[in-house]
Amino acid sequence: MNTGSEPTISPYTGQIWFRGVVLAILLETVSQTKSDEFVSLGFGTVCRSSVQDFRTVPVEGEVRGGISKEKCQHLCSTDRTCAGFEFRRGERRCEIWRQEIFAHRHVFHNRTVPGAPDFECVLKLPSCQRLKAHKALHDHAIMDLAFFVTDYCEYGPINQDLDPCSRVYAEQMYDINHHLCRLVTKECKSATCESNSEII
Numbered sequence: 001m002n003t004g005s006e007p008t009i010s011p012y013t014g015q016i017w018f019r020g021v022v023l024a025i026l027l028e029t030v031s032q033t034k035s036d037e038f039v040s041l042g043f044g045t046v047c048r049s050s051v052q053d054f055r056t057v058p059v060e061g062e063v064r065g066g067i068s069k070e071k072c073q074h075l076c077s078t079d080r081t082c083a084g085f086e087f088r089r090g091e092r093r094c095e096i097w098r099q100e101i102f103a104h105r106h107v108f109h110n111r112t113v114p115g116a117p118d119f120e121c122v123l124k125l126p127s128c129q130r131l132k133a134h135k136a137l138h139d140h141a142i143m144d145l146a147f148f149v150t151d152y153c154e155y156g157p158i159n160q161d162l163d164p165c166s167r168v169y170a171e172q173m174y175d176i177n178h179h180l181c182r183l184v185t186k187e188c189k190s191a192t193c194e195s196n197s198e199i200i
Contacts, residue, residue, distance in 0.1 A: 037077060037124060037125055038073060038076075038077075038084075038122050038123065038124055039122065039123045039126055039131075039180075039183065040120055040121075040122045040123075040176070041104050041120070041121045041122070041123065041134060041138070041176070041180075042120065042172055042173065042176040043108065043117075043118070043119075043120060043169065043172055044106055044107055044108030044109075044117045044118075044119060044120075044169065045104045045105065045106055045107070045119060045120060045121040046086055046104060046105050046107055046113070046119045046121055047084060047085075047086040047095065047097055047101045047104055047121040048101070048102070048103040048104055048105055049099055049100065049101065049102055049103065050102050050103050051102075051103045051137070053103065056113070057095060058095060058096075058097045058098070058099055059099060060097075060098040060099040061082075061095060061096045061097045061098045061099065062095075062096050062098075063093065063094065063095050063096075064093075064094045064096070065091065065092060065093050065094070066092050067092055067094050068092065069087045069089070069094075069120075071094070072085050072087050072094035072096070073085065073122070075094065075096055076096055076097075076122075076124055077124070079096065079098070081098045082096055082097065082098060082124055083097050083098065083099060083100050083101050083123070083124055084097050084101045084121065084122050084123040084124045084126075085097060085121075085122050085124075086119060086120065086121050086122070087119070087120050087122070088118055088119050088120075089118040089120070090115065090116050090118045100130075101121065101123055101130075102130070102133060103133065103134075103137060104121045104134060104137060106141040106144075106145075106173075107119060108164065108166075108169055109144075109145055109148045109164040109165075109169075110144070110148075111164070116162060117162070126183075126187075127187070128184070128187045128188040131180065131183050131184050131187055131188070132184055132188065134180065135177075135180045135181060135183075135184050135193065138173075138176070138177050138180055139177065141173065142173055142174065142177055145170065145173060148164065149165060149170070152164070152165065153165035157169075157170045157171075181193035
């Protein structure tokens with residue numbers, strides 16, 4: 001059993017991964033408040049300009065390699081034109097987005113890119129409408145994951161961290177969805193924001 005400090009070998013990449021990577025993103029995300037500058041969409045998410053956008057780099061922005069997530073976030077924070085960033089941990093790859101991030105995709109259980117799905121899309125100062133749009137996409141992704149688990153995960157979510165049937169990933173998805181819900185109720189002054197999808 002993985003205790004959180006023990007490495008897990010990914011069957012997809014042969015690299016060593018730690019459950020702490022996913023949990024660190026979750027802890028960073030759920031600790032955010034209304035005044036925070038950045039909102040993470042969670043492990044396994046990539047930024048997109050629209051739901052029809054399948055490009056892997058922003059049209060307006062820049063890509064930097066070999067830097068930390070903290071440096072990537074700092075670059076975005078100090079750039080008034082930055083709308084958010086995408087970070088890939090294994091490659092230490094930073095995409096600075098200088099165009100609106102109107103959508104995102106989940107590439108963890110729907111593997112549309114080669115290699116490990118170690119992406120994270122992070123929004124900068126999202127408006128009410130942007131939060132609503134991303135919350136709706138997140139709702140859809142949770143339903144999609146629920147169908148995936150039913151169809152392909154014989155025993156439900158499992159303890160292999162980077163397997164598409166990962167329990168850790170499913171838990172993170174559910175928790176971040178609730179966090180987005182709380183942000184929508186705050187920023188949009190909405191009475192309720194409920195997700196009816198149970199996946200764990």
